Amino acid sequence: MDRLDRRGFLECMAWAGSALVWTSAGGVLSSRTIRQAEAADAAASGFSFVQISDTHIGFKGQANGDAAATLQQLIDRVNALKPAPAFVIHTGDQTHGQKPGAFDTVAELLRGVKTERAFFVPGEHDVFLDGGKEYLARYGKGTVGEHGWQSFDYKGTHFVGLVNVLKYKGEGVGALGQDQIEWLEKDLAPLTASTPVIVFAHVPLWAVYPQWGWVTEDAERALTSLKRFGSVTVLNGHIHQVLTKVEGNVRFHTAMSTAFPQPAPGAAPSPGPMKIPEAEARRMIGVTEVTFVQGGQPLAIVDSVLG
């Protein structure tokens, strides 16, 4: 099998201009070479999961005439990963503007992923028409108060899924709301500081570019409750490009869309879909694979592009 992550990784690096594989040992982050990443993969005694984001089913534009087709192609790549991912996390904007039938299309395509299960948080495109009614009817079950937010543990790692698009503020930025933040504080309280924590949400929890609404207004209090942990990884979508930032023991990472890329912060008059040929766009859409290696060893985040 042609491992998609290595090829994709190289192309991604060329585009993003920054290293995308990071290691975390004892809370100290450092970048790794690809060869080291391969060695870690070979150990394969931990587990991996895949982040899929911003599938925007229903989108048709210059960069992509069929968002369902590119999602299917990326799912085919995910299904070729060895070992298979333990689960998939979809970080929102399943649909493009809640187009009728789009949720069904995503559900059907994701059923084709060879993995145990999938976790979801909504994007603003999934909830803006009906305040989240359809989304929560589908994915609210089993979440806290059926509000869509949730936590779970997997092989010693604590995962938290946050919803920051249901209290979309007048300025057009994400927000968590007091109830969810208070739940988060209680959820984290019993954990020891050495527990690795992975937080996922749609809109970035760091101020990527407030002028375009690429920020979660009340994220600071949530992040304060995460400060005592030695290893925190925050996975977001929304901005359709890979950006990383490290602040203390917290690593922030945004994923590509599977549908279309958006411009770098401030690089265009608006954050609208980039109007580029499909072949070019395929090198800017993809998925993210996160791999844990047993024994408190490094955690690797690898972004893989389609084209």
Added chain:
Amino acid sequence: MNKVAIALIGLALAGGTATHAAGSSAAGIDIKEFKFAPAALEIRPGTTVTWTNHDEETHTITSTTGAFGSSGLGNDETFTQTFTRAGTYEYFCALHPRMRAAVVVK
């Protein structure tokens, strides 16, 4: 919510002076690069306004009072609304709430 919205419109209408004869004219508002243009459209009562979304991103026309509203408009899709009574009708995009504009009927 609707009762509040209607009450607010009622106030706006009471203050307006509907001196223009109701006509069947038309006006257009373009949505481009996450902006409504013109941001303040002035029309006479009876005018039908058509919004056209030139962006590939979805946008909405959502009244701040709930008086009118579109679903998500895709690329090249339109939404029309006829304004029969004087007043200032503010609206925004529900997906990008910092996109704000107004239709002024007088």
